[in-house]
Amino acid sequence: MITEEKRQIFIFLIFALALLAAPVFFRESYLLTVLVFIGIHTMLAVALNLLMGYAGQISLGHAAFFGLGAYLSGILTTRFGLDPWLVIILAALCAAVVAFVIGFPILKLKGHYLAMATLGFGIIIYIVFNETVDWTGGPSGLSSIPSLQIGTIIFDSDLYNYYLVWIITLCVMLLSINLSQSRIGRALRAVHDSEVAARVMGINAWFLKVQIFTVSAFISAVAGSLYAHALTFISPASFGFNFSVELVTMVVVGGLGSIYGSFLGAAILTVLPEFLRVFEDFDVVIYGLLLIIMNMFMPGGLISGLEMLAQKVVLKIKKKRHADA
Amino acid sequence: MDDNYRQLFQYILSGLANGSIYALIGFGFAIIHNATGIINFAQGEFVMLGGMLTLFFLVFCGFPLAPSIILSVLIATLIGISFERLAIRPLKNAKPIRLIIITIGASIFIRGAAMLVWGKDTHALPAFSGTDPLYLAGATIMPQHLWIFGITLLVIFFSRIFFNHSIIGKAMRACAYNAQAASLVGIDVKIMVMISFAISAAIGSLAGIIIAPLTMTSYDVGIMLGLKGFCAVIIGGMSSGLGTVMGGLLLGLLEALGAGFISASYKDAIAFIILLLILFLRPQGLFGAKETERV
Numbered sequence: 001m002i003t004e005e006k007r008q009i010f011i012f013l014i015f016a017l018a019l020l021a022a023p024v025f026f027r028e029s030y031l032l033t034v035l036v037f038i039g040i041h042t043m044l045a046v047a048l049n050l051l052m053g054y055a056g057q058i059s060l061g062h063a064a065f066f067g068l069g070a071y072l073s074g075i076l077t078t079r080f081g082l083d084p085w086l087v088i089i090l091a092a093l094c095a096a097v098v099a100f101v102i103g104f105p106i107l108k109l110k111g112h113y114l115a116m117a118t119l120g121f122g123i124i125i126y127i128v129f130n131e132t133v134d135w136t137g138g139p140s141g142l143s144s145i146p147s148l149q150i151g152t153i154i155f156d157s158d159l160y161n162y163y164l165v166w167i168i169t170l171c172v173m174l175l176s177i178n179l180s181q182s183r184i185g186r187a188l189r190a191v192h193d194s195e196v197a198a199r200v201m202g203i204n205a206w207f208l209k210v211q212i213f214t215v216s217a218f219i220s221a222v223a224g225s226l227y228a229h230a231l232t233f234i235s236p237a238s239f240g241f242n243f244s245v246e247l248v249t250m251v252v253v254g255g256l257g258s259i260y261g262s263f264l265g266a267a268i269l270t271v272l273p274e275f276l277r278v279f280e281d282f283d284v285v286i287y288g289l290l291l292i293i294m295n296m297f298m299p300g301g302l303i304s305g306l307e308m309l310a311q312k313v314v315l316k317i318k319k320k321r322h323a324d325a
Numbered sequence: 326m327d328d329n330y331r332q333l334f335q336y337i338l339s340g341l342a343n344g345s346i347y348a349l350i351g352f353g354f355a356i357i358h359n360a361t362g363i364i365n366f367a368q369g370e371f372v373m374l375g376g377m378l379t380l381f382f383l384v385f386c387g388f389p390l391a392p393s394i395i396l397s398v399l400i401a402t403l404i405g406i407s408f409e410r411l412a413i414r415p416l417k418n419a420k421p422i423r424l425i426i427i428t429i430g431a432s433i434f435i436r437g438a439a440m441l442v443w444g445k446d447t448h449a450l451p452a453f454s455g456t457d458p459l460y461l462a463g464a465t466i467m468p469q470h471l472w473i474f475g476i477t478l479l480v481i482f483f484s485r486i487f488f489n490h491s492i493i494g495k496a497m498r499a500c501a502y503n504a505q506a507a508s509l510v511g512i513d514v515k516i517m518v519m520i521s522f523a524i525s526a527a528i529g530s531l532a533g534i535i536i537a538p539l540t541m542t543s544y545d546v547g548i549m550l551g552l553k554g555f556c557a558v559i560i561g562g563m564s565s566g567l568g569t570v571m572g573g574l575l576l577g578l579l580e581a582l583g584a585g586f587i588s589a590s591y592k593d594a595i596a597f598i599i600l601l602l603i604l605f606l607r608p609q610g611l612f613g614a615k616e617t618e619r620v
Contacts, residue, residue, distance in 0.1 A: 111421035112364035288434025
């Protein structure tokens with residue numbers, strides 16, 4: 001008998017091996033670039049999913065934490081010459097502290113008010129990126145951010161970046177899958193289903209939400225730092241309200257609470273614009289439609305939606321066989 | 326008159342004009358929120374639609390001003406009604422997170438469609454009655470400012486009459502207090518929700534039309550205007566109509582004075598800092614009564 005835990009480990013191992021082997025088949029540099037971005041987006045979607053899927057709290061400002069990571073990495077390495085690896089940790093800690101501090105007042109709010117407050121926070125940070133021109137370079141961006149380096153290996157090619165990004169992303173995914181099966185994960189689900197009931201059971205719902213918000217911000221900032229070093233150029237446009245919405249779309253398309261779903265959502269939303277480039281500007285309309293349609297017909301996301309569809313088909317076939325026999 | 330004073334007066338005037346717009350947009354938020362408990366993230370897009378549709382009829386189709394405005398408000402209202410019918414009603418008992426996402430989806434969809442239809446350019450709508458400034462006590466007033474103040478006052482006046490004295494308005498308020506009880510006394514709650522979307526789309530688009538000559542219009546003006554309207558209604562408190570007006574005017578003034586005397590580049594940040602402060606310190610708004618939390 002295979003236990004649930006073993007099954008989970010098995011699935012994860014297959015997933016991880018497939019990804020680590022992928023560059024053997026995708027030698028073409030363009031595809032690898034896309035895969036690097038899918039990795040970064042997966043990390044972000046998983047981070048947001050911790051908050052949205054596990055704890056049931058929305059954030060419309062998560063691009064801000066992504067941006068904090070990217071800009072801190074960019075500024076501290078180009079202007080102060082600090083060690084990039086050290087800066088990644090520093091930047092992530094900074095974003096976590098910011099999240100922790102604003103988390104207390106912000107996560108007291110619920111539903112629509114929480115959405116608006118996180119949105120407001122995201123826009124304030126976005127305006128700061130744009131206006132502190134001396135530090136961030138303003139709207140024209142910050143360039144010549146150094147590539148990461150371990151010993152003599154410089155992460156300036158797509159292949160190196162692919163492995164760097166994906167190894168960290170896989171760690172984040174493993175951590176999140178683990179988390180959902182821990183005491184904290186169960187407590188989060190309880191808060192998700194009914195905050196009042198969870199509080200009655202002795203869960204400090206408020207503090208728990210702040211904690212998960214902080215963890216989520218930490219991961220998002222790491223993704224931001226990796227993004228900055230991989231691209232060597234950043235500008236505020238990548239960290240605005242639209243990107244926050246795009247992240248929410250990834251999580252919703254993949255399915256709230258589903259870690260592999262977040263990967264799927266991130267992959268779809270990263271690849272989609274590449275295809276839609278032919279019909280320039282169409283992507284925004286499609287995102288909007290996707291959000292509406294997914295919400296109305298597949299509220300559990302693609303993975304659970306497809307599972308349900310498959311079950312229905314299997315059931316029909318069985319019925320038919322039954323009728324034939 | 327001293328130059329500084331003249332400047333101050335100018336800031337106050339434009340602050341009040343923008344504030345009136347925020348108040349109108351905030352009204353739209355409050356009407357839908359009171360009827361359904363939803364914050365409609367697509368509210369700003371109706372403001373954008375108002376401006377862009379009027380521009381389209383006026384400049385591209387060559388219609389006169391009044392019919393253009395009426396047509397635009399009608400079309401925006403129809404879009405509001407179909408939005409409710411197609412996306413909101415099927416989900417009526419969903420969790421807030423789904424409703425938030427669906428209104429955001431609608432908002433990007435409308436914005437994207439507007440961009441495809443009208444392009445990305447920024448346009449100026451001609452002022453309703455010329456741009457010759459009027460002089461009042463040494464300061465200049467644009468005729469468009471007077472239009473904004475006048476129309477805002479009219480909208481506030483009529484909505485007060487509507488909600489306090491007409492049977493539909495009273496029925497809508499009954500739904501806001503308790504939808505189940507309202508349906509027990511024979512009020513069709515679904516229709517009331519639909520009317521709330523219609524009114525809020527109409528007021529939003531009207532706001533977009535009267536501000537367009539002052540601030541220019543393009544497919545993406547809806548985000549900021551919508552958010553600031555929300556900010557107005559949060560300052561004033563969802564439950565208080567007059568509070569929303571005060572909230573809008575206060576926001577407009579603070580923004581104009583902040584942009585004038587502190588920093589113009591942080592003008593937009595001012596609104597959001599106020600929004601966060603109010604949400605943190607007094608979520609029921611400055612003028613609203615405290616809502617009890619229902620489990």
